[in-house]
Amino acid sequence: MSDHDYRPKSKVGQWFNDRLPLLTLANHLTDYPTPKNLNYWWTFGGILTFCLITQIITGLTLAMHYIAHADMAFESVEHIMRDVNYGWLIRYIHANGASMFFLAVYIHIFRSLFYGSYKAPREIIWIIGIIIYLLMMAAAFMGYVLPWGQMSFWGATVITNLFSAIPFVGEGIVTWLWGGYSVDNPTLTRFFTLHYLIPFLILGLVVLHIWALHVPGNNNPVGIDVKKPSKDTVPFHPYIVIKDGFALLMFMIVFAFFVFYAPNILGHADNYIEANPMVTPAHIVPEWYLLPFYAILRSVPDKLLGVVAMLSAILILAVLPWLDTSKIRSAVFRPLYKQFYWILVADVLILGYVGAMPAEGLYLLIARVATAYYFLHFLVILPVLGFKEKTLPVPLSITEPVLGGSTNLAAARNKESKIE
Amino acid sequence: MKNLFKLLSIIILIFASNSYSFAAEKVEYLKTDWSFKGLFGKFDRASLQRGYQVYTEVCASCHSMKYLSYRNLAEPGGPEFSEAQAKAIAASFEVTDGPNSDGEMFTRPGKLSDKFVMPYDNVKAAQAANGGAYPPDMSVLVKARGGGVDYIYSLLQGYEEAPSNVSLDDGVYYNKYMYGNKIRMAAPLSDGLVEYGDGTNATVEQMSKDVTTFLMWSAEPHLEARHQMGFKAIVYLIILTVLVYFSMKKIWSRVESEV
Numbered sequence: 001m002s003d004h005d006y007r008p009k010s011k012v013g014q015w016f017n018d019r020l021p022l023l024t025l026a027n028h029l030t031d032y033p034t035p036k037n038l039n040y041w042w043t044f045g046g047i048l049t050f051c052l053i054t055q056i057i058t059g060l061t062l063a064m065h066y067i068a069h070a071d072m073a074f075e076s077v078e079h080i081m082r083d084v085n086y087g088w089l090i091r092y093i094h095a096n097g098a099s100m101f102f103l104a105v106y107i108h109i110f111r112s113l114f115y116g117s118y119k120a121p122r123e124i125i126w127i128i129g130i131i132i133y134l135l136m137m138a139a140a141f142m143g144y145v146l147p148w149g150q151m152s153f154w155g156a157t158v159i160t161n162l163f164s165a166i167p168f169v170g171e172g173i174v175t176w177l178w179g180g181y182s183v184d185n186p187t188l189t190r191f192f193t194l195h196y197l198i199p200f201l202i203l204g205l206v207v208l209h210i211w212a213l214h215v216p217g218n219n220n221p222v223g224i225d226v227k228k229p230s231k232d233t234v235p236f237h238p239y240i241v242i243k244d245g246f247a248l249l250m251f252m253i254v255f256a257f258f259v260f261y262a263p264n265i266l267g268h269a270d271n272y273i274e275a276n277p278m279v280t281p282a283h284i285v286p287e288w289y290l291l292p293f294y295a296i297l298r299s300v301p302d303k304l305l306g307v308v309a310m311l312s313a314i315l316i317l318a319v320l321p322w323l324d325t326s327k328i329r330s331a332v333f334r335p336l337y338k339q340f341y342w343i344l345v346a347d348v349l350i351l352g353y354v355g356a357m358p359a360e361g362l363y364l365l366i367a368r369v370a371t372a373y374y375f376l377h378f379l380v381i382l383p384v385l386g387f388k389e390k391t392l393p394v395p396l397s398i399t400e401p402v403l404g405g406s407t408n409l410a411a412a413r414n415k416e417s418k419i420e
Numbered sequence: 421m422k423n424l425f426k427l428l429s430i431i432i433l434i435f436a437s438n439s440y441s442f443a444a445e446k447v448e449y450l451k452t453d454w455s456f457k458g459l460f461g462k463f464d465r466a467s468l469q470r471g472y473q474v475y476t477e478v479c480a481s482c483h484s485m486k487y488l489s490y491r492n493l494a495e496p497g498g499p500e501f502s503e504a505q506a507k508a509i510a511a512s513f514e515v516t517d518g519p520n521s522d523g524e525m526f527t528r529p530g531k532l533s534d535k536f537v538m539p540y541d542n543v544k545a546a547q548a549a550n551g552g553a554y555p556p557d558m559s560v561l562v563k564a565r566g567g568g569v570d571y572i573y574s575l576l577q578g579y580e581e582a583p584s585n586v587s588l589d590d591g592v593y594y595n596k597y598m599y600g601n602k603i604r605m606a607a608p609l610s611d612g613l614v615e616y617g618d619g620t621n622a623t624v625e626q627m628s629k630d631v632t633t634f635l636m637w638s639a640e641p642h643l644e645a646r647h648q649m650g651f652k653a654i655v656y657l658i659i660l661t662v663l664v665y666f667s668m669k670k671i672w673s674r675v676e677s678e679v
Contacts, residue, residue, distance in 0.1 A: 036677045078487045078559065081642075088642045089649070234675055242668045243679060249661040256657060260650025261459070264563055272564035272639075273556070282599075 033233035034240045035220035037398045041111040043247030044104050051101040056199050058094040068192035070185040073148035074274040092263040098140050099266045100255050102289035116329030117219040123321040125212040130318045132205050139198040142191040149271030154284045156183045165304040222398055223330025232398040291355030292348050298359040299367040316378050325386025333392040344377050449570035462644050463637055468499035470616055471634025474627050477614050484538040487559035491532040497644040513537045551591045553604035560639045569632050576628040579607035
């Protein structure tokens with residue numbers, strides 16, 4: 001990489017950089033050779049960084065006014081909404097920001113699935129990403145508990161109770177998590193503490209995620225290795241910066257629409273009722289972004305196995321680089337995988353839908369079929385597909401299809417492939 | 421750009437498929453024109469003031485509104501009573517204060533800074549006075565019900581004779597919009613129940629609309645500011661997006677690649 005040769009122009013810069021090579025780092029980040037054929041699905045990394053920073057800043061501000069106490073939490077949220085200057089704006093950004101964060105992360109993950117970004121040599125980036133995703137779910141869940149509404153309280157009760165499924169020690173663990181014999185003030189204060197901590201863990205992992213990315217460089221829609229720097233790459237600044245910026249602004253328009261015109265549409269009405277341990281809501285449902293996993297949990301009749309299935313559904317992603325046996329990264333050249341990919345997308349959306357419905361009758365049946373298919377996809381279809389699938393010829397470089405003026409690679413297909 | 425539209429349509433699709441309102445029972449709520457809906461939605465000031473009158477003369481005998489203060493009644497974006505009016509309203513309530521220098525609690529007329537006086541001392545007292553049912557606090561009630569304003573508006577007008585196959589206990593009433601159709605609150609409104617100062621005819625429909633508007637404001641006191649800022653923010657973002665789009669085109673024209 002060229003950045004090793006970098007030397008600041010000014011004397012002061014050189015003096016500083018010899019002691020702490022921050023300028024070298026800055027130079028590496030601006031010059032970072034990026035494949036020039038990245039499409040808009042690749043802009044979600046930047047968008048996610050924006051989401052994280054937004055959540056941290058709005059979260060810090062909310063924490064200045066919020067009171068983590070079972071008797072005062074709900075009231076302090078109303079205080080923020082009514083009396084704190086622009087408190088309503090900060091809270092609505094934070095609450096909808098969580099949804100936006102998950103929307104972006106799902107697009108980011110499914111982009112990776114489509115273009116095979118998780119494959120060698122990018123397994124570590126992928127695994128760090130999965131850990132970030134897990135932490136995001138933990139942070140979002142605990143954040144949802146903080147307003148101490150009905151859904152907060154009962155959501156917390158349902159989710160923490162999952163641990164009671166662990167044989168022998170389960171009940172003890174649940175009591176330990178609660179800090180008592182039910183979800184109560186000690187639960188709220190520790191959730192607040194952890195909710196405050198986790199974003200900074202995520203921030204650290206994001207640094208590692210990007211660091212790990214900068215070693216092999218970005219994957220790209222064609223899914224082939226590119227020489228860096230070369231005709232196939234552009235420097236990160238200004239090319240990718242402006243493109244990410246443009247995509248981010250589009251995203252912010254959607255974000256702003258929710259914040260200003262439909263701030264409560266993604267939440268549940270019951271959470272505007274103060275928590276009441278004596279009254280159970282008719283339906284206890286998590287936020288929309290957790291629904292697919294909630295559906296998997298409920299589709300298994302046994303509690304312990306349900307929890308195992310739900311956790312496996314997430315953890316199975318961590319071993320995805322080894323489950324997918326195909327040497328070809330991009331689905332563009334994998335006609336069969338491409339179809340299974342879209343079936344998986346539909347499957348997850350269906351799981352999300354049935355997760356929001358009562359677990360009974362037809363909904364339960366659909367949830368079970370969809371859960372079975374989810375695991376089938378990763379455990380059977382992906383490993384077998386790598387051996388059986390007849391892939392399309394892959395171009396030798398990005399420039400080929402790009403110069404061809406189209407991304408369907410019709411021209412590239414006639415060329416000899418180095419893989420076949 | 422083509423990808424962008426694909427992306428946007430997928431985002432819309434995801435949210436459309438997720439606009440799950442669980443309270444969306446099969447009942448069709450009564451509809452009315454709410455002035456506060458839409459991009460430029462604002463409250464109807466006169467309706468808010470009438471709604472406050474309905475609240476304070478009818479609802480407030482059982483329902484508290486503990487997150488509101490009398491000063492809110494004079495704040496911009498609300499009923500916008502004059503400060504003198506709001507002071508007079510506050511002063512018409514007896515507020516328990518103290519302890520004074522003798523260690524005694526005492527009562528005094530309300531001030532702007534006081535919270536709305538509650539009809540009962542606590543939840544238990546409220547339940548005891550209402551046959552065991554707690555009349556919910558109304559501060560954020562419209563946000564705490566699946567159907568929102570349409571639900572409240574319909575519920576207030578939804579009292580009917582119970583069908584012959586439904587048997588009602590004492591103190592339970594039939595309401596076609598209530599979840600399970602059984603409600604512990606007797607029909608609160610009847611034509612001419614309040615006398616509006618501005619001469620508006622106080623029909624059940626009119627009072628329902630006014631008080632629901634008032635409840636929307638009490639749940640979202642900054643709704644008008646939110647709509648105004650939202651419009652500005654989105655227009656600003658769109659302009660900036662267009663400018664950045666052309667900058668991007670210009671920058672990327674240096675390389676033979678599509679954006």
